[in-house]
Amino acid sequence: MGMASTDLEARLRASGVRPTAQRLAVLGELAAEPNDATAQVLWQRIRERGGRRVGLATVYRTLALLHEHGVIDALSHHDGERCYRLCTGAHHHHLVCESCHRVVEVAECDLDPWVAGVARRHGFVARAHQVEISGTCASCRAA
Amino acid sequence: MGMASTDLEARLRASGVRPTAQRLAVLGELAAEPNDATAQVLWQRIRERGGRRVGLATVYRTLALLHEHGVIDALSHHDGERCYRLCTGAHHHHLVCESCHRVVEVAECDLDPWVAGVARRHGFVARAHQVEISGTCASCRAA
């Protein structure tokens, strides 16, 4: 399930981010989280895990940095907190459950022609697009 | 573009929200905003407009109340602030220029079948979706 720490390290290196112990701790915690997590939550988990001591400010700085370098995604916030999530490199979209905040990655995307057409009609040239679908997942609907 | 204040009043009444002067001020300000706005921004505009004095806490309370009653939508946060928008039922997406940051609203959207299908295939029931296309606009390309 988890990603070997050497993988994470390689991932940072490949993105031009120096893989310090603190950054690996943050990224490792994020890799262990199937959904999304906030800076505060990640910080608490790292601290509970009791390994190396990481400052809260460093967690914030690291998340911002990783996001800038495209290593992690930033999602819509639920409660006034920003959420981050480790993502696969391939183009994908997000399905977010409004009730339990579960996030599912959706690989299927045949929107490129539509996107290009919409952009052209407004004088734009599209470079990227992002879709976020919110709704309720099966288990929340059952409850 | 503005909505008559009697319309807004009726809208509140219909939703079971008592139409006080402050709530109408907040809602009126939101009706004048084509995009989305934060509590802080709305508060400042009301205060600049110089009419009735409205407390910041009231703006927050009003937005939360209106959202609960489905009168307004809460959108993803922009920078750690929550954004609200009047529900028009008119669904649109955003085209953002990466160079000049201009935002253009795109009304055309025939994505509902696609969105519903994607959601269903993952056990979700979709309620809303948001598309953001980034690229370069015509004038930036010319420059």
Add this chain to the structure above:
DNA sequence: TTTAGTGCAAAAGTTTTGCATGGTC
């Protein structure tokens, strides 16, 4: 040696809450 990264504490910003007051039914 030079630079980038970090911890800590303080600051900045946003949202919420407590409480007395004012307005409505």
Add this chain to the structure above:
DNA sequence: GACCATGCAAAACTTTTGCACTAAA
């Protein structure tokens, strides 16, 4: 009068920043 809504100020929280210190190239 009973109750809901409001203003103001304080509190709670999230996030950013300044600065001295440490680790690394």
